[in-house]
Amino acid sequence: MLHEITVRTHAQACMVDITSDIWEIVRTNDIDSGTALLYVPHTTCAITIQENADPGVQHDMLLLLREIAPRNDSRYRHIEDNSASHLQASAMGFSHFVFVERGRLVLGRWQAIYLAEFDGPRVRQVLTKVWRD
C-alpha cells in the first residue's frame, strides 16, 4: 500500500527531517520486520539520510551543493533557471530504503531521514511502501 506524506518546505534550499512521518507509517501498519521504501515524485528535491545532531552539517552540505552547482551560469539553457536544483537532486537521489526491525526503523545513532529541497519553498510529496519480511 502506497502512503503519501505532504512536506511543506520554507526555503530555496533546506533539509526537512521526515523521520517521524516515516516512523508513523511503520507504526500504523504494525510492521515488525521489513523494509521501508521511500520515493519523491519530483525532479528538484530528493531524499537523503544524514546527521540530525548538529545543524551545522545541513548548512555545510547545502553550501557545498551550491558550489558544486551554482544557481546562475551564463551557459545554462534550461528556461526555468533551476538547473542547479535538478543536478543537486539527482546527486542525492529520489529512491532510498531503510530497514525495519522489531517495529523500528533501523537508523544509525546519528541518522535521520531528510527531504532535501533544492527549489523551494514548495509543497512536496514523499511516497512510501513498507514491505514485510
Add this chain to the structure above:
Amino acid sequence: MLHEITVRTHAQACMVDITSDIWEIVRTNDIDSGTALLYVPHTTCAITIQENADPGVQHDMLLLLREIAPRNDSRYRHIEDNSASHLQASAMGFSHFVFVERGRLVLGRWQAIYLAEFDGPRVRQVLTKVWRD
C-alpha cells in the same frame, strides 16, 4: 524474473529516456501494484530520474557534471582516461526503484527514467525486476 533492456547511446555523455521500456515490462507482466527495481551492470553509466519537458535540463546537468569531474586532469592515474565517468556514474547511482500502482509507473508529472551515459557511445544494459505488492 529479471528483464534485460539494451540501450544504445550515441554520445560520450547523454541521457536516454527509458521510461517506455520500463513501462512495457510492467505492462507485459500485468503488474497492478508493486515496485520496479532498476539496475545497470556498468561502472561508467547510471540511472537517474529527471525532467523530460525541457531538453535544457539535460544539457545543463551534463555541463555541471563535466565541471565537477573534468575529463582530463594530470593527476588522474586510471589508465583508461575515463575517471570522470566513474565518479559521475557513482554520483547518479546504479540502483533505483519506482513504484507501480493501477498498472502504471508512479512518476511525477515531469519525471522520466533515464540511462545517464558518461562514457559512450556504447551499448548498455538495464536490468529490471518488478515486485508485486
Add this chain to the structure above:
Amino acid sequence: MLHEITVRTHAQACMVDITSDIWEIVRTNDIDSGTALLYVPHTTCAITIQENADPGVQHDMLLLLREIAPRNDSRYRHIEDNSASHLQASAMGFSHFVFVERGRLVLGRWQAIYLAEFDGPRVRQVLTKVWRD
C-alpha cells in the same frame, strides 16, 4: 533476516571491496533468485559499486570527491570538521541493491561492491537483507 558485516577501514578516505562478504550472505542463505538490499547506518561513509580492475579508478574518484568537497573551508559551521565527509557520503548513497540470479550476485564484468569511507579510519557496519523472488 538482517545480516550485519563489520568493515574496518584504514584511511581517512578509501574504498573497501565488500563483494565477497555480500556473496557469502547470499550463499549461506541459499538464495537462488532474489535481490540483496545493502545499507550503511552511518552518515560519513557510503556504499557504491565500481570497477575493481584498476586501482587507479579509486584513486581518481577519491581525488575528485576531495575537490568537490574540500576537507577545510572557513565557511563550514559543523563542529566536527568532517562536513566534506557527509556530503561525499550522501552523494554516493546509503542504500543500494544488487540482484541475485542462479545463486550469484548479478554484477557487471568490472563491478564490485564497495564501502566508501570518507571519515576513517573507523569500524563500520553494513546491513544486508536478501529477498527471494
